[in-house]
Structures are given as structure tokens and as C-alpha cells.
Amino acid sequence: MIYGPTVLFAVGEGAVIPLIPLLAAQLGADVALAALVASALVVGQLVGNIPAGWLVARFGERVAMTAAGLLALVGVAGMAFAPQLGLLAASVFLIGFCAAAFGLARHSFMTTRVPLSFRARSLSLLGGTFRLGMFVGPFAAAALLAIFGDEHAAVWFFGACLVATVLLVMLGPDPEKSIAAPVRPRDAAIRPMSEDTGEPVSGSIPTVERAGVFRTMWRYRGVLGKLGLAAASLSAVRSARQVVLPLWGVSIGLDAQTIALVVGISGAIDFALFYASGQVMDRFGRLWAALPAMTLMGAGFLALAFTHDLDQASMWFAMFAAVLGVGNGLSSGILLTLGADTAPTTDPAPYLGSWRTLTDAGGATAPLLVSAIAAVSSLAIATGAMGVIGLLGALAFVRWVPRFVPRTR
Secondary structure: OOOHHHHHHHHHHHHHHHHHHHHHHHOOOOHHHHHHHHHHHHHHHHHHHHHHHHHHHHHOHHHHHHHHHHHHHHHHHHHHHOOOHHHHHHHHHHHHHHHHHHHHHHHHHHHHHOOHHHHHHHHHHHHHHHHHHHHHHHHHHHHHHHHHOOOHHHHHHHHHHHHHHHHHHHHOOOHHHHOOOOOOOHHHOEOOEOOOOOOEOOOOOOEOOOOOHHHHHHHOHHHHHHHHHHHHHHHHHHHHHHHHHHHHHHHOOOOHHHHHHHHHHHHHHHHHOHHHHHHHHHHHOOHHHHHHHHHHHHHHHHHHOOOOOOOOHHHHHHHHHHHHHHHHHHOOOHHHHHHHHHOOOOOHHHHHHHHHHHHHHHHHHHHHHHHHHHHHOOHHHHHHHHHHHHHHHHHHHHHHHHHHOOOOO
């Protein structure tokens, strides 16, 4: 019940993500416009975080996940029957909006119930459920394409996963009731925050209070504006990977089944490394996973940008898709763990809504940036730009992780 609903949702979503640019192309979109339609997914996640934080804090994760699953079914129907690009983009946006509720509900649950000593491993496992979707989903899409020859078969597969998810959430035991939150020491309560830095005031008396999302965002503006921006760069590089790889395959002339297979192999590598990331963070610290991941993905995007017109472009595409998969796998659970590390233990949902809004803003900006640069120049230059962002993000992690993240053995 803790991981099952997110696995089902992620597998279905992973099946349709590689095919969104293809569905857009069928409705007349060029490469830049197809990237814009694909970006609606992460834009929906960005917009959905704040209402999801309020919904989870007010009604609990079961209500939030049930409502999100039912609403996502509407988005699936819109994708399946969309006669024009506007409705397709709106449907993709709605699915991203609902995905925010699933992600935040489980993130808040794990933050309040998992001890710090193995927090990174548990959250990496949660991140691994989404990677499982990126691994299994594209292969399921490739199989459905081979059987039915229609991209919409993957959309209906996502719908079936959503139905199973809603039934599991509604009929299964509620983890919030069966697993009690541990009693926190008095020092874990919310302390008054400095107006200048957003950090706890030294020597202040801890208090317990429930704050709204926007008030929480202002209170923690110091960490959100520094470490949060570094996390946003990681989210941007991850999001760019989901958009650039399918577009790159379309740009060099590969068919839908080959693109799905390459993206699936990249997802398989990504999935294979998710638990190793948690082990590294728990044993050596958060930076030891964040820095190699960002460096590898930044360098991978930069190298891929120079291969578009080479004779073996397909081989280089598959190779660097694997490199990006390694980098993304090493980053599994980092954003979840950093958010949990810096969240107030008494009422984390509003803070996590703010944290995920900021990080998803990076994820939402990246496809828009890729689309804009590809429209005025080329996809290769857009890919190189994402590589530069990845390397700058690595430097930001080096600067801010030691300051804001508690040291653990």
C-alpha cells in the first residue's frame, strides 16, 4: 500500500511519456511545438503542487490520491480522443497536475514516518517506483505498438493502470492509520525563522503550529532560494532528458518503436541504480550522490549535442541515452531526501508543497527552454544548453548542501 499505487501510476505514465511528441506530430506539430506539448506534463506538476499540499494536509493522502486518480482518467480520455493540439496539451497538463498529488502524498508520508538513519534509502526506493515506470512503461508501449500498431494503445494502458490504482487506494488498508508517526522531540518542532536568511533563530523556543503553503514558502525562503535552486537545476536536467531523447530520435529519423526501446533501455539503467543512490547518501552524505549525477548528466548532454549529423548518429543516441540513464539513476531520491531533510517534522506537507513547486518549476522550465532554443536555432544547441545547466547545478550543490543539510553518519 505504500509503494503499490505509485508503481501503477508510474508504469502507466511511463508508457505514454515517450509517445507524447509522436501524438503531437500526428496532429501536425513540428519538433518545437511537439516539445511544447510534452512540456505540459511538468507544467501540470508545477501547478498541482500547491493545491496538492493543501489537499494532503487537510484531508490526508487517501483522499488526495483517489481524487487525483479519477481526475487523471479524464486526462487519459482527452489524450485518446483529442482532435487538435490544444486538447492534447490540456490533457497532458491535467495528467501532470494529478501526478503532483501522488508524489506529494507519499513524500509527506515518508518524511514523517522514516528515521533519519535510513531516510535516503527509503526515499530512493520511493523514487525507484517512478523509475520502474520509466523502465517498464516504454517497453510496454513498444509491445503494444508491435501488437496494435497504434500509439493510442499505450494511452488506454495508462487508463487501465489508473483504474487499478484507484481501486487499490480505495479498497486497501490506509497506511496513515496502520503506521503511526513517531513521537518527535521538542527540538524537532518548528522554530521561528530569520527574516533575512530563512534559517532557524539561534536560541529560540520551539513552537508547534500549522502554516499555509505561502506562509511556509516565505518562512523558509533562505533554503528554498539557495539549495532549492540547485535542486531545481537537477529537476530541469531530468525533465530535459525525458523530452530531448524522444525528440532527438524523431529528429534523426528513427521510428516510434525504436525510440521507445532506446528510452526504455535508458530507463532500465536508471532503475538499476536507484537503491545505490540511497546507500551512498545514507553512508557518505547527500553531496556524494548529487555531484556525480549532475556532472554525468551535464557532460552527457554536452557530448550528445555534437553527434546529430554524424554518420553513426543512431549509435551515439543510444550510447548517450545510456549515459544519461546512469546519471539519472545516481540521482534517485535526491530531491525527495533533500526536501525531507529541510522540512519541519511536525507538518511537512505545506513546506514540501513549496519545495516541490520550486523543483518542478525547474522541470517545467527545461522543456520550454528546449522548445524555444530549438525553434530559433537547433535541437543540438538546445541539448548543449541543458548540459551547461547541469554543470552549473553541480557547482550549486557543492556550495549549498553542506550548509543546509544535517550531517549524518
